[in-house]
Amino acid sequence: MGVSKKEISPCPIDVTLSVIDGRWKGTILWRLLDGPMRTNELRKSIPEITERMLLRHLRDMTGAGILERHQEQGLPLRVRYSLTPYGRTLVPVLDVLCSWGREHLKRDPST
Amino acid sequence: MGVSKKEISPCPIDVTLSVIDGRWKGTILWRLLDGPMRTNELRKSIPEITERMLLRHLRDMTGAGILERHQEQGLPLRVRYSLTPYGRTLVPVLDVLCSWGREHLKRDPST
Protein backbone atom coordinates (compact mmCIF):
# COMPACT_ATOMS: atom_id res chain seq x y z
CA MET A 1 0.00 0.00 0.00
CA GLY A 2 1.05 3.56 -0.70
CA VAL A 3 1.87 6.20 1.82
CA SER A 4 -1.38 7.83 2.78
CA LYS A 5 -1.68 11.58 2.72
CA LYS A 6 -2.28 11.40 6.43
CA GLU A 7 1.32 10.68 7.09
CA ILE A 8 2.68 13.76 5.46
CA SER A 9 0.15 16.50 6.09
CA PRO A 10 -1.00 18.18 9.27
CA CYS A 11 -4.18 16.79 10.68
CA PRO A 12 -7.04 19.03 9.55
CA ILE A 13 -9.04 18.10 12.61
CA ASP A 14 -6.31 19.55 14.78
CA VAL A 15 -6.21 22.63 12.62
CA THR A 16 -9.84 23.30 13.38
CA LEU A 17 -9.53 22.42 17.02
CA SER A 18 -6.64 24.79 17.41
CA VAL A 19 -8.91 27.66 16.41
CA ILE A 20 -11.80 26.56 18.56
CA ASP A 21 -10.31 25.32 21.73
CA GLY A 22 -9.39 26.86 24.94
CA ARG A 23 -11.33 26.64 28.15
CA TRP A 24 -13.99 29.19 27.15
CA LYS A 25 -13.91 29.53 23.39
CA GLY A 26 -16.76 27.11 22.81
CA THR A 27 -18.99 28.94 25.22
CA ILE A 28 -18.12 32.34 23.82
CA LEU A 29 -18.81 31.23 20.28
CA TRP A 30 -22.06 29.66 21.40
CA ARG A 31 -23.20 32.99 22.74
CA LEU A 32 -22.14 34.83 19.64
CA LEU A 33 -24.10 32.51 17.39
CA ASP A 34 -27.17 34.53 18.33
CA GLY A 35 -25.61 37.82 17.27
CA PRO A 36 -23.10 40.43 18.36
CA MET A 37 -22.60 41.06 22.04
CA ARG A 38 -20.79 43.63 24.08
CA THR A 39 -17.82 42.65 26.18
CA ASN A 40 -19.71 43.03 29.39
CA GLU A 41 -22.78 41.24 28.16
CA LEU A 42 -20.60 38.28 27.39
CA ARG A 43 -19.04 38.46 30.76
CA LYS A 44 -22.35 38.53 32.55
CA SER A 45 -23.73 35.72 30.48
CA ILE A 46 -20.82 33.50 31.45
CA PRO A 47 -20.64 33.96 35.19
CA GLU A 48 -17.67 31.70 35.83
CA ILE A 49 -15.36 33.35 33.38
CA THR A 50 -12.93 36.01 34.50
CA GLU A 51 -12.56 39.23 32.62
CA ARG A 52 -8.96 38.39 31.88
CA MET A 53 -9.76 35.10 30.22
CA LEU A 54 -12.69 36.50 28.30
CA LEU A 55 -10.54 39.22 26.82
CA ARG A 56 -7.76 36.82 26.09
CA HIS A 57 -9.96 34.44 24.17
CA LEU A 58 -11.65 37.28 22.35
CA ARG A 59 -8.29 38.51 21.22
CA ASP A 60 -7.17 35.06 20.14
CA MET A 61 -10.24 34.58 18.02
CA THR A 62 -10.10 38.08 16.64
CA GLY A 63 -6.51 37.41 15.65
CA ALA A 64 -7.56 34.17 14.00
CA GLY A 65 -10.02 36.11 11.88
CA ILE A 66 -13.19 34.53 13.17
CA LEU A 67 -14.34 37.38 15.39
CA GLU A 68 -14.33 41.09 14.91
CA ARG A 69 -14.28 43.92 17.32
CA HIS A 70 -16.47 46.95 16.71
CA GLN A 71 -15.78 49.95 18.78
CA GLU A 72 -18.86 52.11 18.62
CA GLN A 73 -17.92 55.69 18.06
CA GLY A 74 -18.59 57.99 20.87
CA LEU A 75 -19.24 58.61 24.38
CA PRO A 76 -18.88 55.81 26.86
CA LEU A 77 -16.68 53.04 25.60
CA ARG A 78 -18.79 50.40 23.92
CA VAL A 79 -17.30 47.44 22.17
CA ARG A 80 -19.18 44.72 20.39
CA TYR A 81 -17.83 41.42 19.22
CA SER A 82 -19.33 39.39 16.44
CA LEU A 83 -18.49 36.58 14.07
CA THR A 84 -16.79 37.71 10.91
CA PRO A 85 -18.07 36.35 7.61
CA TYR A 86 -15.22 33.91 7.82
CA GLY A 87 -16.16 33.04 11.37
CA ARG A 88 -19.65 32.28 10.14
CA THR A 89 -18.21 29.46 8.09
CA LEU A 90 -17.74 27.80 11.45
CA VAL A 91 -21.44 27.76 12.16
CA PRO A 92 -22.03 24.30 10.72
CA VAL A 93 -19.07 23.04 12.72
CA LEU A 94 -20.43 24.54 15.90
CA ASP A 95 -23.90 23.19 15.22
CA VAL A 96 -22.61 19.69 14.84
CA LEU A 97 -20.48 19.97 17.98
CA CYS A 98 -23.49 21.29 19.79
CA SER A 99 -25.87 18.57 18.85
CA TRP A 100 -23.42 15.81 19.57
CA GLY A 101 -22.80 17.40 22.95
CA ARG A 102 -26.48 17.42 23.74
CA GLU A 103 -26.83 13.77 22.90
CA HIS A 104 -23.78 12.95 24.93
CA LEU A 105 -25.27 14.74 27.92
CA LYS A 106 -28.40 12.63 27.69
CA ARG A 107 -26.33 9.50 27.62
CA ASP A 108 -23.87 10.49 30.27
CA PRO A 109 -25.21 13.25 32.50
CA SER A 110 -22.03 13.26 34.54
CA THR A 111 -20.33 15.59 32.10
CA MET B 1 -36.61 38.93 27.62
CA GLY B 2 -36.51 35.62 29.45
CA VAL B 3 -33.47 33.87 30.71
CA SER B 4 -32.12 31.86 27.85
CA LYS B 5 -31.36 28.24 28.34
CA LYS B 6 -27.76 29.08 27.67
CA GLU B 7 -27.38 30.70 31.01
CA ILE B 8 -28.31 27.71 33.05
CA SER B 9 -27.02 24.69 31.19
CA PRO B 10 -23.51 23.58 30.38
CA CYS B 11 -22.35 24.50 26.93
CA PRO B 12 -22.84 21.48 24.67
CA ILE B 13 -20.00 22.60 22.47
CA ASP B 14 -17.65 22.32 25.41
CA VAL B 15 -19.07 18.93 26.25
CA THR B 16 -18.06 17.65 22.84
CA LEU B 17 -14.73 19.38 22.89
CA SER B 18 -13.92 17.87 26.23
CA VAL B 19 -14.16 14.41 24.67
CA ILE B 20 -12.21 15.30 21.57
CA ASP B 21 -9.46 17.53 22.69
CA GLY B 22 -6.03 17.00 23.89
CA ARG B 23 -2.90 17.51 21.91
CA TRP B 24 -3.20 14.28 19.91
CA LYS B 25 -6.78 13.10 20.10
CA GLY B 26 -7.80 14.64 16.80
CA THR B 27 -4.95 12.97 15.00
CA ILE B 28 -5.57 9.61 16.63
CA LEU B 29 -9.25 9.70 15.77
CA TRP B 30 -8.39 10.72 12.24
CA ARG B 31 -6.29 7.60 11.86
CA LEU B 32 -8.94 5.40 13.37
CA LEU B 33 -11.60 6.65 10.97
CA ASP B 34 -10.12 4.25 8.42
CA GLY B 35 -10.47 1.25 10.69
CA PRO B 36 -8.90 -0.42 13.71
CA MET B 37 -5.19 -0.07 14.27
CA ARG B 38 -2.68 -1.62 16.56
CA THR B 39 -0.95 0.43 19.20
CA ASN B 40 2.32 0.37 17.40
CA GLU B 41 0.83 1.12 14.03
CA LEU B 42 -0.68 4.23 15.50
CA ARG B 43 2.60 5.17 17.02
CA LYS B 44 4.48 4.78 13.79
CA SER B 45 1.89 6.67 11.85
CA ILE B 46 2.23 9.65 14.15
CA PRO B 47 5.97 10.08 14.38
CA GLU B 48 5.98 13.04 16.74
CA ILE B 49 3.87 11.43 19.42
CA THR B 50 5.47 9.71 22.34
CA GLU B 51 4.37 6.31 23.48
CA ARG B 52 3.31 7.73 26.81
CA MET B 53 0.98 10.30 25.30
CA LEU B 54 -0.46 7.89 22.79
CA LEU B 55 -1.38 5.46 25.53
CA ARG B 56 -2.72 8.18 27.71
CA HIS B 57 -5.06 9.52 25.05
CA LEU B 58 -6.13 6.03 24.07
CA ARG B 59 -7.08 5.36 27.66
CA ASP B 60 -8.95 8.63 27.97
CA MET B 61 -11.01 7.92 24.93
CA THR B 62 -11.56 4.32 25.86
CA GLY B 63 -12.80 5.54 29.21
CA ALA B 64 -15.11 7.99 27.50
CA GLY B 65 -16.63 5.11 25.57
CA ILE B 66 -15.63 6.21 22.12
CA LEU B 67 -12.78 3.75 21.60
CA GLU B 68 -12.41 0.14 22.45
CA ARG B 69 -9.43 -2.00 23.10
CA HIS B 70 -9.27 -5.48 21.66
CA GLN B 71 -6.60 -7.70 22.94
CA GLU B 72 -6.16 -10.45 20.41
CA GLN B 73 -6.00 -13.75 22.12
CA GLY B 74 -2.76 -15.51 21.89
CA LEU B 75 0.83 -15.50 21.36
CA PRO B 76 2.61 -12.19 21.10
CA LEU B 77 0.72 -9.34 22.65
CA ARG B 78 -1.39 -7.65 20.03
CA VAL B 79 -3.81 -4.91 20.85
CA ARG B 80 -6.09 -3.16 18.44
CA TYR B 81 -8.02 0.01 19.04
CA SER B 82 -11.14 0.96 17.18
CA LEU B 83 -14.11 3.28 17.40
CA THR B 84 -16.99 1.86 19.37
CA PRO B 85 -20.47 2.11 17.87
CA TYR B 86 -20.90 5.11 20.10
CA GLY B 87 -17.63 6.54 18.92
CA ARG B 88 -18.86 6.21 15.37
CA THR B 89 -21.56 8.75 16.17
CA LEU B 90 -18.65 11.18 16.20
CA VAL B 91 -17.84 10.53 12.57
CA PRO B 92 -20.01 13.36 11.23
CA VAL B 93 -18.46 15.67 13.79
CA LEU B 94 -14.97 14.67 12.76
CA ASP B 95 -15.82 15.01 9.08
CA VAL B 96 -17.02 18.52 9.56
CA LEU B 97 -13.96 19.46 11.64
CA CYS B 98 -11.82 17.93 8.98
CA SER B 99 -13.27 19.78 6.06
CA TRP B 100 -13.24 23.11 7.82
CA GLY B 101 -9.64 22.50 8.72
CA ARG B 102 -8.73 21.82 5.13
CA GLU B 103 -10.38 25.03 3.97
CA HIS B 104 -8.67 26.94 6.72
CA LEU B 105 -5.32 25.59 5.62
CA LYS B 106 -5.92 26.84 2.10
CA ARG B 107 -6.76 30.25 3.39
CA ASP B 108 -4.05 30.49 5.98
CA PRO B 109 -1.21 28.09 5.22
CA SER B 110 0.68 29.27 8.29
CA THR B 111 -1.21 26.86 10.52
Place this chain on the structure above:
DNA sequence: ACTCCAACTGACAATTTTGTCAGTGCTACT
Protein backbone atom coordinates in the same frame (compact mmCIF):
# COMPACT_ATOMS: atom_id res chain seq x y z
C1' DA C 1 21.35 -17.18 27.94
C1' DC C 2 20.89 -12.86 25.71
C1' DT C 3 18.57 -9.51 23.23
C1' DC C 4 14.49 -7.57 21.11
C1' DC C 5 9.74 -6.19 20.57
C1' DA C 6 5.02 -4.97 21.97
C1' DA C 7 2.10 -2.89 25.32
C1' DC C 8 2.14 -0.51 29.25
C1' DT C 9 3.23 2.17 33.89
C1' DG C 10 5.29 5.41 37.25
C1' DA C 11 8.16 9.34 38.89
C1' DC C 12 9.19 13.61 37.73
C1' DA C 13 10.44 17.91 34.83
C1' DA C 14 9.06 21.35 31.34
C1' DT C 15 5.57 23.75 29.17
C1' DT C 16 1.14 25.73 28.47
C1' DT C 17 -3.10 27.33 30.00
C1' DT C 18 -5.87 29.43 33.53
C1' DG C 19 -6.67 32.22 37.26
C1' DT C 20 -5.75 36.07 40.77
C1' DC C 21 -5.00 40.67 41.75
C1' DA C 22 -4.02 45.16 41.19
C1' DG C 23 -4.02 49.03 38.13
C1' DT C 24 -4.97 52.31 33.76
C1' DG C 25 -7.89 55.75 31.07
C1' DC C 26 -12.05 57.60 30.21
C1' DT C 27 -17.05 58.74 30.99
C1' DA C 28 -21.31 59.11 33.68
C1' DC C 29 -23.88 60.00 37.73
C1' DT C 30 -24.98 62.49 42.04
Place this chain on the structure above:
DNA sequence: AGTAGCACTGACAAAATTGTCAGTTGGAGT
Protein backbone atom coordinates in the same frame (compact mmCIF):
# COMPACT_ATOMS: atom_id res chain seq x y z
C1' DA D 1 -15.22 65.64 44.37
C1' DG D 2 -16.35 60.88 44.90
C1' DT D 3 -17.94 56.67 43.20
C1' DA D 4 -18.99 53.53 39.68
C1' DG D 5 -18.96 51.29 35.11
C1' DC D 6 -16.59 49.69 30.87
C1' DA D 7 -12.75 47.89 28.22
C1' DC D 8 -8.42 46.50 28.88
C1' DT D 9 -3.32 45.26 30.50
C1' DG D 10 0.63 43.43 33.18
C1' DA D 11 2.99 40.70 36.81
C1' DC D 12 2.74 36.65 38.81
C1' DA D 13 0.84 32.15 40.97
C1' DA D 14 -1.74 27.82 40.47
C1' DA D 15 -3.15 24.16 37.86
C1' DA D 16 -3.41 21.21 33.91
C1' DT D 17 -1.23 19.08 30.07
C1' DT D 18 2.77 17.26 27.82
C1' DG D 19 7.09 15.29 27.55
C1' DT D 20 11.35 12.60 29.27
C1' DC D 21 13.24 8.62 30.99
C1' DA D 22 13.69 4.49 33.05
C1' DG D 23 11.47 0.17 34.10
C1' DT D 24 7.93 -4.02 33.87
C1' DT D 25 5.85 -8.30 31.78
C1' DG D 26 5.84 -11.89 28.67
C1' DG D 27 6.75 -14.07 24.37
C1' DA D 28 10.14 -14.65 20.03
C1' DG D 29 14.50 -15.07 17.73
C1' DT D 30 19.33 -16.65 17.51
